[in-house]
Amino acid sequence: MSNIRLMDMGDYPQLIDLWRNTENIGLSKADSPVNLDAFLQRNPGLSFVILDDDKIIGTLLGGHDGRRGAIYHLAVNKEYRYKGYGKALLNHCLAAFADIGIERCHIHVYADNQSGLDFWQKHGWFTRPELVLLSKDIGNPVKVDR
Numbered sequence: 001m002s003n004i005r006l007m008d009m010g011d012y013p014q015l016i017d018l019w020r021n022t023e024n025i026g027l028s029k030a031d032s033p034v035n036l037d038a039f040l041q042r043n044p045g046l047s048f049v050i051l052d053d054d055k056i057i058g059t060l061l062g063g064h065d066g067r068r069g070a071i072y073h074l075a076v077n078k079e080y081r082y083k084g085y086g087k088a089l090l091n092h093c094l095a096a097f098a099d100i101g102i103e104r105c106h107i108h109v110y111a112d113n114q115s116g117l118d119f120w121q122k123h124g125w126f127t128r129p130e131l132v133l134l135s136k137d138i139g140n141p142v143k144v145d146r
């Protein structure tokens with residue numbers, strides 16, 4: 001029996017274990033407990049876990065900037081794939097975005113993650129060849145210590 005609920009920081013040990021063991025999930029300082037806690041507090045009601053009893057078998061982080069939504073770390077344990085869990089997590093998040101008026105959502109996918117790209121495109125997501133992602137690191141960010 002599996003079910004979906006909101007993610008919370010009590011999940012952290014299982015989250016980081018799943019992410020470390022999932023291909024094509026890139027981890028960074030943004031995934032530290034302090035920073036994940038800040039993300040969840042800033043984006044309430046948008047990040048979910050799916051469970052098999054009390055074992056976390058899938059995750060999705062949802063956030064937004066007030067204009068567009070962003071999804072990170074959609075991951076399903078390899079032993080539980082192709083059972084609809086990824087789609088269920090995605091649908092939960094998209095419904096939550098719709099509830100707060102977010103009309104469009106973006107996802108970053110590694111260019112060589114063909115399987116991931118196939119998944120997103122199967123669900124109606126489209127690539128944006130007219131756009132290029134540029135990033136910049138912020139020097140000395142203030143760490144939120146909660």
Ligand SMILES: CC(C)(COP(=O)(O)OP(=O)(O)OC[C@H]1O[C@@H](n2cnc3c(N)ncnc32)[C@H](O)[C@@H]1OP(=O)(O)O)[C@@H](O)C(=O)NCCC(=O)NCCS
Nearest residue numbers: 024074075076081082083084085086087115116118119122
């Ligand atoms: C992508 C991922 C989350 C899919 O999870 P999943 O639980 O196996 O997916 P689902 O069972 O919900 O699949 C839903 C639908 O997508 C299809 N699908 C699943 N994975 C697919 C893939 N890699 N390519 C194409 N279609 C795929 C399923 O067949 C299913 O189709 P249906 O609705 O017609 O039956 C999982 O493979 C994963 O964790 N991958 C590694 C991490 C990753 O790449 N994440 C996304 C990149 S950011």
